Amino acid sequence: MEAEQLHVAGVERLEAGITVVRGIRASGVHAGLKKKRRDLTLIVSDVPAVAVGTFTTNQVKAAPVLVTQERVRGEGKGRARAIVCNSGNANACTGPQGEADARAMAAAVARGLGIAEDEVLVASTGVIGLHMDMDKVRAGIEAALRELSTSREAAAAAAEGIMTTDTVPKEVAVRFRIHGYECRLAGIAKGSGMIHPNMATMLAFLVTDCAVAREELDRAWREVVGKTFNQVSVDGDTSTNDMALLLANGLAGNPPLAAGDPELAVFKEVLEYGARELARLIARDGEGASRLVEVQVEGAGSDEDARRIARSIVRSNLVKAAIFGEDANWGRIICAAGYAGVPFRPEGVDIYLGDVQVCRQGAALPFDEEAASEVLRRPEVRIRVVLAEGQGSGVAWGCDLTYDYVKINASYRT
């Protein structure tokens, strides 16, 4: 799987957590916002890091999104030392009090570390419309500060502290070389309801010790997020709290990657690998999901066209339900492609379930139903749609629609 995903020579997947990156300490504690599980995570860089981020496009932005967005994108900003994130309460639709609470979370971390408040980025996920229990949060931050460590356990605890309906923590770590210097990239993420990731916020925090100029890091991150996290969390369907942050602290010691550096391409590929692995983990762990669905679209007029069509297919409830039912219903696939808002000639469409071609030139094709159903029974279902419009290609990730999805979401609060 990884091998297939990773094309860069000399890049190695590590069985490690976020603390494998030089100068990164982390912790995850139980502050009491959730009944039992860890609900507060802290990630700290020993030195100031270049910070870039992408944020929800939702008209309704949670308080921590507003605070962090300003600290990452504001004039003369874009450097950070720490990320603090709680789960159990989204701190969204909480008015001025909510924004004060978000700032207070950052301030508490800043005090504990002896750094500037605006060097601390804050994120939240959980129920909308509840004010934060700041006594619990402050106590949790105290504990998280005490437990900061570079250990594998601390990294794992940090991955757990941001989970909501996730069933497993989501981590990635890789080692790679830039101009001969060994660099590390690692990250954690939390998942989302796989149909519309509204309330089930998507959060991703990646860190690297590779030195990269701010402008290049920002460009690379936007590009990578567009190909990975946004292909799970469809643009325009984003939650009030979605956030994907990337910190680069430069402790690998390499000369900072700047515009025109040929090895920027290597870094970008590594970054895309890390983000894609987290995106796939999120899709695989979709609420109630029993299968990961990967939709590959080729031959589109542009990469963006291909990505839009792939998203449209992967979010179609009828496609998702058919996969849950192991029903090779390719008609639903071409139909979902058809309403993606991208023009194409239906008579040019070929569709494959795994290796089984089920549609040729937009028309039915006799195929082995049993072989097709076998493909749909796999834990990872691959759908390939080939258009005759051009060279554009793109991938989207999702999961099947199950009884459990309904069960989970019929009573999220209660």
Next chain:
Amino acid sequence: MEAEQLHVAGVERLEAGITVVRGIRASGVHAGLKKKRRDLTLIVSDVPAVAVGTFTTNQVKAAPVLVTQERVRGEGKGRARAIVCNSGNANACTGPQGEADARAMAAAVARGLGIAEDEVLVASTGVIGLHMDMDKVRAGIEAALRELSTSREAAAAAAEGIMTTDTVPKEVAVRFRIHGYECRLAGIAKGSGMIHPNMATMLAFLVTDCAVAREELDRAWREVVGKTFNQVSVDGDTSTNDMALLLANGLAGNPPLAAGDPELAVFKEVLEYGARELARLIARDGEGASRLVEVQVEGAGSDEDARRIARSIVRSNLVKAAIFGEDANWGRIICAAGYAGVPFRPEGVDIYLGDVQVCRQGAALPFDEEAASEVLRRPEVRIRVVLAEGQGSGVAWGCDLTYDYVKINASYRT
């Protein structure tokens, strides 16, 4: 309910079918495309009628859509005598053979009635990618021609013949006066999976004996469809076969309504009433639905903004699942509003479940959970979202997301 929906004086809801309209005969038979139930419907006007229609925006259009669209919109076209519609096979993704079959269906009806082929409109709904069994279809058309009648039973049979996963036939009939002439409007429709009505095609066939100039009829129909059927079947999510046709045969004898006629407004309101009632029946009968959900948005920058926001809320799986779970989770409602792609100030948003206000100025509000849940237990759930942007308003209809939805769609073909 009706009273609330109907504002025009002198308009009367009739417990009748499509044959209440002067000069309209109908039938519905079992041709054998479906195992047991009726699967072929014929609607005939004794005299040529002005024909207007709206069609799927899907890139992948079924053969009957291509044929009928040309006959309704083509140069010098737009008059029809008959509509033939089969269920059980969508005749979509069937290539040139499919188009030949669609034309052959119309030709068989034309021969039987002794009219021109292009006076016959054809529609299909069912599974994609299967060629039509034309022997069964031709025999079914013969039977349907024999059984044409103005009886109530024939009208009911016609309503049944277009059903797929619908659990009940959908009919509406009203009587109204135009310039003192008594006119009738009646229609039938079939429903759709309520999340994305992809394969579960939406079909609506309305007929009236009111005389209306073609241009005015076309304008009125597009406007009304935009406010009604398109608020259930979201634009861009349309199936390969969606079609909404309106025939006006003028047999009421009124002077044809033309541009500037003050009573055009009356006709439009009657038309909107009829279409809205069918749209509500479709939503209420959504696959696996246990509740009708009506989302009213007010105070938007424009009516189109309001309609977009209402659609975004009504199609959010998390909102739908929360309603199924009787969970007053207003956070999901404001979140879905937020990603509708319409700018608005969150701090200006009020949200009501029935009469219970659950959100004021975009923030939490102490409310009676029990009273709110009681609202969500009703067969018709009303959600009202009031923005502070302007005077725009709009309504969308949907249903809750249930286990049965997944069950039905996990095995539609098999």
